[in-house]
Amino acid sequence: MDFLTNEYSFKSASGLCDIYAQSASPADYGSVKGVVQITHGMAEHSNRYGRFAVELCKNGYAVFICDLLGHGNSVSDDSELGYFGENGIESLVDDMKQLNDIARREYPGLPIYLFGHSMGSFLARAYTAKYPDTIDGTIWCGTSGANPAAGLGAALARAIEKRSGDHHRSDFLNSLAFGKYNKRTENETQFDWLSKDKEEV
Secondary structure, three states: OOOEEEEEEEEOOOOOOOEEEEEEOOOOHHHEEEEEEEEEOOOHHHHHHHHHHHHHHHHHHHOOOOEOOOOOHOOHHHEEEEEEEEHHHHHHHHHHHHHHHHHHHHHHOOOOEEEEOHHHHHHHHHHHHHHHHOOOOHHHHHHHOOOOOHHHHHHHHHHHHHHOOOOOHHHHHHHHHHHHOOOOOOOOOOOOOHHOOOOOO
């Protein structure tokens, strides 16, 4: 099956950078039956979803995905990895809306389904609350319910940010949030728990 691919760039709502985005679709425009907009998880990037995008295209869907603020090709150097800026969540959600606008311009009238994985599932929830009329359905993959320790974690993060600055990478917070995941795997990186496929990490 033949596919078309495109790349896009737009200014992040944060004002910090340009957001890199890409799409894949069946070559036969008239055969496209809908759009899947993907929101990746933390410490991921759009290229990790290439095989998933191919399967969606084979089934008649166009796929749009961006490297979120602080991720992948949307950062100019490693010091910006994971940095969302002052109004981080709001900026991430508004960047998702810009990608949705592109998808709706390219495929007017077709249904758009928002797929969010892990951190992307939480962003998809926030997006659905803010922009419900721009999507026809949503899929939350690898999501979670309320965490009773979230308030304490947020307070710790604010205290560390106040002391060390908003670009500081806290080994302590990283260990609290993800340490137990890597204990279950033989790991070479901090994110081996994301996938058993080393090429994906």
